[in-house]
Each structure stands twice: as structure tokens, then as C-alpha cells.
Amino acid sequence: EIVLTQSPATLSLSPGERATLSCGASQSVSSSYLAWYQQKPGLAPRLLIYDASSRATGIPDRFSGSGSGTDFTLTISRLEPEDFAVYYCQQYGSSPFTFGGGTKVEIK
């Protein structure tokens, strides 16, 4: 089983600042099958990034993903008020299709 570790657990930033979220895998993620999701309270997760660096339909270009192998990063270039939420990474290259524990991006 691939264990995904997200850091930091909480990120306190102000609107307009840059956010950098990390996701580390216990073993290499095949074909960079790594996704990032955003979840707001009471709502279902929303796909942001798939295949480590491809933006999903309708996702603003301030969201970008990078990385390969065991180290992945989600960057939000300039935080908008609606970006404060919890973010999860997930690997879907091999079963079980595990999620990371999440990073909460909160308003400083």
C-alpha cells in the first residue's frame, strides 16, 4: 500500500499570498497518477489536478501541480478568499487508491 503524507497539516496565510502544499509517497507513484482535491465544509471534494500536473476542467490557472516519483507539490499562486479549504492528494496508480491526510489552508 502506498502511504501518502501531506505537509504541513495546517497552512496559515493571507489572501494574495502563495501557498505550497506537499505530498510525499512511501513508494513511487506509477505514471504520476497523482491527483489533488479541494474540499470545503459540508461539501464533496472537487478535483483540481490529475496526473500530477494537469488542471481539471474549469480550474483556475492559479492552481498548479508538479512532481513525480515520490514527491509532489500543489501550488496556489495567489490565494483568493474562496481557496481557503482542505486539500487532499490521492494516488490512483495502484490499489488501494490511497488519500493523504489533508492540508488545511486557513486565513491568517
Next chain:
Amino acid sequence: EVQLVESGGGLVKPGGSLRLSCAASGFTFSSYSMNWVRQAPGKGLEWVSSISSSSSYIYYADSVKGRFTISRDNAKNSLYLQMNSLRAEDTAVYYCARWGIVGAFDIWGQGTMVTVSS
């Protein structure tokens, strides 16, 4: 509009059973693999099970293997999760999610709450 709507959640006693359903609309359901993901109160996301478009491939998390059964009816555009021998730790919101053509889980339902308590 592409949509997934879960139903069937509720309160059940430990050891009991429940069957969740997920109704799909707005896309060709039979062309997509589907998934169940759950989220315990205040916790993160946990993948539960996946099924391929023709039901040829099925996967389960170890935490539910032998107790939960995923299935689908492409004629009815529906996904199911039969949950038996339920435990308190199965208490969660259960989401169904589509495995997108480009990868990852691209469409999610609103979730249905399952509470296992005596």
C-alpha cells in the same frame, strides 16, 4: 448536467446491513469505472471500493474486504454498495465518485451519511 446522487444512508445497529445506491445522470454511465469513498466525521477521505465499467475488475480497501460488496447496473445507471457486518468505525459520509476518462475521480455525489450505533 453530469450528476451523481447517493441514497440509502441512515442509522443502523452494529452487525447490521445497509445498501447504498448512487444514481448517475448526464453521462454514459456504462463507459466509466466508479468508486465509493468515505469520510468519518471530522476526518479525512478514505477510498473504499472501485468497479470497472463492465464489472470485470473490483477492488476493496482492506478495512471493508469481506464485508462490503460493490456492484453496478448499467441498464439502470446505478452503482451500489452492500454493507454487511457494520461496525462503529464504518460511520461516515459515503460518496460515490466517477473515475474520469482523463484520470482521477472527476465527479462526486453529495454524499449519504451512515451511522452505526446501538
